[in-house]
Amino acid sequence: MFNDPVMLSRILTGLTLGFHIIFATVGVGVPLMVLVAEYIGIKRNDQHYILMARRWTRGYIVTVAVGVVTGTAIGLQLSLLWPSLMQVAGQTIALPLFMETFAFFFEAIFLGIYLYTWDRFKNPWLHWLIGIPVAIGATASAFFITTVNSFMNSPEGFKIVNGALTEIEPLKAMFNTATPTKVSHVIVSAYLTVAFILAAIAAFHLLRKKALSAAEVTYHKKGLRLTVIAGLIFAFSTALIGDFSGKYLAKYQPEKLAAAEWHFETTDEAELIFGGYLDEQADGSYEIKGALKVPYALSILAGGAPSTEVIGLNEFAKEDQAPLFVHYFFDLMVSIGMYLAAISALFVIAFRLKRLNPYNKWILRGIFIGGPLAVLSIEAGWMYAEIGRQPWTLYGIMRTADAATTSTHVGPMLILFSLLYLLLGTVSSVVLIRMFKNNPAGKELAEAHHTRGEAMFADDKK
């Protein structure tokens, strides 16, 4: 395995993307949350929300930096590791990749302006307006790159005649069958994840309430309320769109869904398998053990009714099947999705009822672990989506093994990049932690109280 360029290229691609996606997800979601907080702050003339927007932005700069450099790495690595794939992709799906660079430009330019103009305009709405292109640029990047990934799952918009590509329709390639569900699920789950990361930070502070001043408690409570309500909305949308994604798979990539569900025989009234393990029989078939089986649920996921027939894995040749361990990734993602919806609903209900205390220790703890869990869910979702597509890189058109580089030097590069990500991951965490520890919200609130207005954020660099 360690001298097989295909395997090594897959590992390196997975590693780079798995690392990038953490920062990219933060990059997609934070600008939106900042816009919301700044909006509320200006509208209600509440300095707490403005401070929130500022503090989130400050952390965001550090994650953007890592997002940008790892994104640059993938962009080049795609050509370095998958030269044959990119030769074909250049002919068919170059358009959204190219559009993505404009989205980056747009985001980068306005982010630069946004960061350095907090106190420059008399009218605070002008500064808020500058945040809009940042948020649009970030979401547009996710949109464009995800259409490329949709194309890999559903390559359309061209014909192959005698081995040559003809009748190319770039827009059709971009807006393929997989695009609507894929793009919306990726974008909304990014919003969800960010809402929960920010909620987890607020919950973390409220859990050590004794160390906080009264003003800080109010500040973090406001933050928690805002982010958890957003989280609730996004959790339900994510689950709903995830359900559509399941229906897309059942129809167009049935073996991917079947691999996730360990669904071997084509049947209707199919049950959903949760957890468990596989026991290989003498004849090469599998028996599922120790799993939780939900009657009809798979048929409902696949087609909305128990009578839906779900195609099983046995209809496909062995060499066209994805590895069966993707089951666990799928289960992990879905359970976390349910959990996030439940915990945010609990908080909101408690808040409305007034009889329950929403800032109860256990609810706060539940929200706190929601942050890391959401990130885990993103990783699990992508692992499922990408490994579940195997052995294809372009579904039905090009196999992963035929797409990879033939270079014999991928191994050392894998080590090199692993070290790089280890370094970036460690240093960025340290920098983020130090940044907020040295400058807690309370300190900034107090400064604001004493000096009022302009000077309050003047010298926060040191």
Place this chain on the structure above:
Amino acid sequence: MDVQTLGITVLWTFLYGYLVVASIDFGAGFYAFYSKYTKRDHLTNKLIFRYLSPVWEVTNVFFVFFFVGLVGFFPDTAYYYGTALLVPASIVLVLIAIRGSFYAFANYGSNDSMFYTFLYGATGLLIPAAMSTTLTISQGGFMRKTEETVTFLGTKLFTNFYSWTVVLLAVVSVLYISAMFLLYYADKAKDDPARDLVRKWALFWSGPTILACALVFFGLKNQAAWHYENILNGNWWWFAASFVFFVIAVTLVYLKKNYGLAFLAVMAQYAVAWFGYGYTHLPYILYPYIDINKAVVNETMATALVVVFIFGLLLLIPALYLILRLFLFDNDYVSGKHSKKA
């Protein structure tokens, strides 16, 4: 103009844009380190970072734009360069990653240790050095193609004299362009001590720059005769014009006159040389394997890319204008009156 010429012109123009903005950034990194090392950072570093902070991400996008566009317009480049350059390109990537992220860590994470600044300065010279070797490779002779793969002849490149002259040119150009820009910026900020220091740097690097240019120019004759011929066949005037702009720029700086115009002359100096070099390099992107006329993407995609490019520019130009107005042409910002951040 046919679509492949249009495509390569657009890409080459963006690479020129990257050459200018990235040189300023790379050189500034080195100067920031050098000043800190010689304990003169109080003179210059505020100025340097005031310019760099809002724009470093934009600089990076120029590069991303170039390679994404290149693969889009000429998909074969992915195959040849991708297969051959895995190792060198990965090393450049690691350097870029370290540079970009540590810049942000140091600048926003409130830690300006000597070590960060050193990394920032060192990568500022290593990256352009490494990147410039792709230009040498594109002249041909450093790749071997067989039925199933393309291999890169690394040792040959490493021991090649011409290739080192290109590296030298890249490094001194970075220092020269950057100093010329900082001079203009310092003058605009009315920061006299910084300006006087930077002016010395600018003058110091002008000599080596022109010397390295000459070395590369004449080295080409042995390395890539086909290219040299193209230049001599009626295209030498690009380089003569470049020399004239060089003389104008250095004279202005020497006479302490109009640093803004001097920097424009530097940009013109590199623009004509860059486009002259590119024009005479055609039709090859990689000699003799990638010829723009044969390697161009299908017509539908090419047209779509051009249309997107035009729409993109319509968005981009006002945005770039805005950022320049706020951070480059705004006297209050340049002189430090508005440098607070989030």
